[in-house]
Amino acid sequence: MDLHLDLDQDASLPLNTAVADAIRHAIRTGRLRAPDPLPSTRALAAQLAVARGTVTEAYAQLAAEGWIITRQGATTRVARDGDGPPATVEPPAPSRTTAPACWDLRPGVPDTTLFPARTWATAVRAATRSDPEVLGYGEPQGRPELRRVLAGYLNRTRGVTAGPDRILITSGFADALALLATTLRELGLRHIAMEDPCLDVHRRVVTHAGLTIHPVPVDAHGLDITALAATPARVVLATPAHQFPLGATLGPARRRKLVAWARRVDGYIIEDDYDGEYRFDRKPVSALQALDPSRVIYGGTTSKTLAPAMRLGWLALPPRLSRPVTDRVAHQQAPPLDQLALSHLILSGHYDRHIRRTRTEYRRRRDHLIAAGLPLTGIAAGLHALLPVADEEQMIAHARTRSLALMGLGPFWHGRPRGQGLIIGYSRPPVTTAYEALDHLVALMAPADVRPG
Amino acid sequence: MDLHLDLDQDASLPLNTAVADAIRHAIRTGRLRAPDPLPSTRALAAQLAVARGTVTEAYAQLAAEGWIITRQGATTRVARDGDGPPATVEPPAPSRTTAPACWDLRPGVPDTTLFPARTWATAVRAATRSDPEVLGYGEPQGRPELRRVLAGYLNRTRGVTAGPDRILITSGFADALALLATTLRELGLRHIAMEDPCLDVHRRVVTHAGLTIHPVPVDAHGLDITALAATPARVVLATPAHQFPLGATLGPARRRKLVAWARRVDGYIIEDDYDGEYRFDRKPVSALQALDPSRVIYGGTTSKTLAPAMRLGWLALPPRLSRPVTDRVAHQQAPPLDQLALSHLILSGHYDRHIRRTRTEYRRRRDHLIAAGLPLTGIAAGLHALLPVADEEQMIAHARTRSLALMGLGPFWHGRPRGQGLIIGYSRPPVTTAYEALDHLVALMAPADVRPG
Numbered sequence: 001m002d003l004h005l006d007l008d009q010d011a012s013l014p015l016n017t018a019v020a021d022a023i024r025h026a027i028r029t030g031r032l033r034a035p036d037p038l039p040s041t042r043a044l045a046a047q048l049a050v051a052r053g054t055v056t057e058a059y060a061q062l063a064a065e066g067w068i069i070t071r072q073g074a075t076t077r078v079a080r081d082g083d084g085p086p087a088t089v090e091p092p093a094p095s096r097t098t099a100p101a102c103w104d105l106r107p108g109v110p111d112t113t114l115f116p117a118r119t120w121a122t123a124v125r126a127a128t129r130s131d132p133e134v135l136g137y138g139e140p141q142g143r144p145e146l147r148r149v150l151a152g153y154l155n156r157t158r159g160v161t162a163g164p165d166r167i168l169i170t171s172g173f174a175d176a177l178a179l180l181a182t183t184l185r186e187l188g189l190r191h192i193a194m195e196d197p198c199l200d201v202h203r204r205v206v207t208h209a210g211l212t213i214h215p216v217p218v219d220a221h222g223l224d225i226t227a228l229a230a231t232p233a234r235v236v237l238a239t240p241a242h243q244f245p246l247g248a249t250l251g252p253a254r255r256r257k258l259v260a261w262a263r264r265v266d267g268y269i270i271e272d273d274y275d276g277e278y279r280f281d282r283k284p285v286s287a288l289q290a291l292d293p294s295r296v297i298y299g300g301t302t303s304k305t306l307a308p309a310m311r312l313g314w315l316a317l318p319p320r321l322s323r324p325v326t327d328r329v330a331h332q333q334a335p336p337l338d339q340l341a342l343s344h345l346i347l348s349g350h351y352d353r354h355i356r357r358t359r360t361e362y363r364r365r366r367d368h369l370i371a372a373g374l375p376l377t378g379i380a381a382g383l384h385a386l387l388p389v390a391d392e393e394q395m396i397a398h399a400r401t402r403s404l405a406l407m408g409l410g411p412f413w414h415g416r417p418r419g420q421g422l423i424i425g426y427s428r429p430p431v432t433t434a435y436e437a438l439d440h441l442v443a444l445m446a447p448a449d450v451r452p453g
Numbered sequence: 454m455d456l457h458l459d460l461d462q463d464a465s466l467p468l469n470t471a472v473a474d475a476i477r478h479a480i481r482t483g484r485l486r487a488p489d490p491l492p493s494t495r496a497l498a499a500q501l502a503v504a505r506g507t508v509t510e511a512y513a514q515l516a517a518e519g520w521i522i523t524r525q526g527a528t529t530r531v532a533r534d535g536d537g538p539p540a541t542v543e544p545p546a547p548s549r550t551t552a553p554a555c556w557d558l559r560p561g562v563p564d565t566t567l568f569p570a571r572t573w574a575t576a577v578r579a580a581t582r583s584d585p586e587v588l589g590y591g592e593p594q595g596r597p598e599l600r601r602v603l604a605g606y607l608n609r610t611r612g613v614t615a616g617p618d619r620i621l622i623t624s625g626f627a628d629a630l631a632l633l634a635t636t637l638r639e640l641g642l643r644h645i646a647m648e649d650p651c652l653d654v655h656r657r658v659v660t661h662a663g664l665t666i667h668p669v670p671v672d673a674h675g676l677d678i679t680a681l682a683a684t685p686a687r688v689v690l691a692t693p694a695h696q697f698p699l700g701a702t703l704g705p706a707r708r709r710k711l712v713a714w715a716r717r718v719d720g721y722i723i724e725d726d727y728d729g730e731y732r733f734d735r736k737p738v739s740a741l742q743a744l745d746p747s748r749v750i751y752g753g754t755t756s757k758t759l760a761p762a763m764r765l766g767w768l769a770l771p772p773r774l775s776r777p778v779t780d781r782v783a784h785q786q787a788p789p790l791d792q793l794a795l796s797h798l799i800l801s802g803h804y805d806r807h808i809r810r811t812r813t814e815y816r817r818r819r820d821h822l823i824a825a826g827l828p829l830t831g832i833a834a835g836l837h838a839l840l841p842v843a844d845e846e847q848m849i850a851h852a853r854t855r856s857l858a859l860m861g862l863g864p865f866w867h868g869r870p871r872g873q874g875l876i877i878g879y880s881r882p883p884v885t886t887a888y889e890a891l892d893h894l895v896a897l898m899a900p901a902d903v904r905p906g
Contacts, residue, residue, distance in 0.1 A: 112588035117581035128570035135565035135760035174783035307588035330627035
């Protein structure tokens with residue numbers, strides 16, 4: 001009876017646990033099935049070069065769990081089959097973010113190979129060592145430590161004015177938007193204006209919440225305030241720092257006009273500051289929220305700075321909305337260990353440092369495209385740039401045949417497209433192949449393609 | 454110039470980073486303010502017993518970040534004040550789960566001092582080492598790895614029948630309930646029956662989603678199915694394994710009747726299996742879902758097994774509901790690193806082991822109260838038991854004066870209370886003081902108090 005076992009080399013596990021784990025895993029994955037025989041404790045101990053007592057303990061543990069049957073004088077056998085479906089039955093569904101292509105320049109995600117995994121894991125570990133009270137349900141609004149740290153951080157980096165009591169920790173911006181939309185509908189604000197084009201996911205979120213959408217055009221200076229004022233909406237969702245996906249910044253005159261509009265209609269501006277930390281040519285413009293904290297709902301996230309996988313975001317709420325929105329949250333949304341880990345990252349300066357590091361890297365990637373002659377539009381900022389083309393669908397199909405995944409403006413228009421362009425997500429490829437991907441894009445783009453027809 | 458600095462002893466940090474962190478922290482917390490002088494590099498190096506170059510590098514880093522000003526030949530000074538509010542302005546708000554009392558026997562949370570922090574942190578660390586794709590937005594339904602593992606686990610431990618494609622990972626049960634309630638309302642199911650008494654948070658969640666609640670009485674055999682059938686509701690939220698808070702198990706006859714009701718009205722049963730893993734006297738009854746996976750929506754969570762702070766839960770959805778519910782989720786709700794960590798815990802057997810360990814501990818605590826003569830009602834299961842009393846408010850007030858936090862049935866009735874009792878959350882106190890807390894409760898209870906008047 002020869003049994004090949006892969007022992008987990010994790011030194012923190014006692015050896016008998018490692019042996020039991022390995023056998024259990026073999027049963028679970030179907031390599032061992034009832035009533036397969038197991039080696040004698042003596043034989044397995046010799047094979048694994050461990051003490052015989054170690055194997056005896058492992059077998060006792062497995063027998064207690066019902067995985068194996070040990071009987072004095074008889075061969076030890078597997079008692080039952082693994083209960084998970086065999087690995088071959090259902091291969092993991094391909095994730096939506098994985099392209100079949102070799103290079104991927106679609107927008108929306110940062111380079112996750114730059115994620116400070118070790119720093120993060122250390123911070124989570126430190127958080128597990130804090131007061132066990134942290135592991136309870138906690139406050140629906142989020143950990144006070146993180147709200148306090150964020151109040152300072154957002155003020156310092158984005159000019160946001162809001163005390164910790166007006167900050168709500170969410171699991172990302174889309175969840176925050178769903179919560180806002182539902183609350184606003186309850187308050188009688190049933191119409192929402194949205195930029196055209198805008199992120200398609202957000203359209204879906206507000207529609208699900210029961211709001212009626214009014215698209216408002218965007219030009220080189222951002223949202224068209226006159227067109228906004230012509231809608232019946234008293235709420236608008238906007239990306240003032242870096243319009244998604246066109247890439248404009250909302251100009252100073254329009255900022256003032258926008259806030260004046262919100263006051264006039266007794267309404268609110270939802271500021272989606274998804275990549276406000278990333279401005280390459282100069283200091284970022286402050287958040288719109290600074291102009292009127294009673295009219296602007298500020299939303300931010302770590303999805304672009306650290307990774308979408310963090311599922312961490314925040315809202316800075318106007319005093320009037322703070323209570324109605326927070327009251328809708330049953331339990332705190334983001335795991336408190338993660339919240340504590342993030343506050344540690346911010347307080348220790350690691351977060352700022354990571355942003356500086358990624359900012360430098362993304363600026364370099366954008367500069368690389370500019371230097372190669374691609375006529376990118378939009379401000380020097382963020383994780384993506386727009387490349388106007390004559391026929392985006394054709395370019396996307398062509399690129400696909402050359403193993404390059406691209407995305408056009410198509411899905412982001414509310415109705416009829418009013419332009420053709422590729423949204424170049426230069427942040428997405430891993431740092432090891434990023435410049436290869438960018439060069440590949442440049443090579444694909446004949447000058448005739450990149451001028452609007 | 455003497456500057457006291459607490460260097461972070463984390464050996465993974467370079468020394469110059471640790472020095473910079475400590476100074477930055479001193480500025481942020483207001484211990485150093487502009488234009489305070491800093492020691493010379495030589496003096497600080499001597500004081501901290503580090504190389505002078507280490508301090509020079511730290512100063513250079515801080516100067517680059519704008520925290521300090523260094524000038525050749527001049528004293529180095531703090532350049533600006535910390536931007537967080539001084540620590541004294543706003544002390545952390547007391548968490549809702551922290552009682553001012555010394556002993557706390559209110560229900561709803563497990564003993565978080567038993568949380569396997571080291572195993573968890575190791576699993577999170579391992580997850581950060583997997584494919585960086587994991588750090589992206591991923592599938593709204595949740596990581597395929599965890600859904601596959603849960604399909605097997607729930608089948609093995611609770612008899613739940615649902616493939617990975619019908620499992621949705623959520624951030625706890627309350628969030629799942631909010632999602633369900635909103636979806637059901639959209640599908641035209643605007644009435645929901647709920648057990649009376651039931652968890653108050655759930656009432657709030659379904660009300661926010663716009664459903665109308667119909668309370669249904671509970672007796673020693675669980676939910677009254679005849680009363681349920683008299684309501685206009687086609688959806689019911691129930692706790693069949695261990696009614697919260699009264700503690701009954703839904704009997705076999707009523708289980709069959711309940712499922713027949715759902716078929717008859719073309720409706721659904723939401724099964725809140727919040728503590729189904731904890732049965733002390735015998736093998737747990739299977740989940741209701743096993744009787745009819747097309748009519749029962751099964752919901753589970755790690756909030757009672759690991760800690761509420763995990764913010765991890767799951768639904769096993771009937772085929773007809775799988776798509777409508779999942780379509781409402783914009784992004785995966787629970788952080789994927791946590792999802793991978795949990796699948797690792799389950800596959801390696803650590804999760805089962807932790808449940809066995811806590812089950813033994815909670816059983817012991819319950820037995821301790823029984824042995825002391827407290828006439829607990831409800832089945833031998835779960836994290837709480839009911840202690841009928843003549844006047845719960847009086848007992849709670851009395852216990853409070855003796856530093857013991859207790860909770861009564863009061864908040865859980867929909868309308869008029871139909872009984873008086875204390876819900877003894879024997880799982881809550883930390884293992885170090887649990888028996889002290891239980892003995893304290895026993896000492897407080899004069900025989901006259903514990904019999905309903």
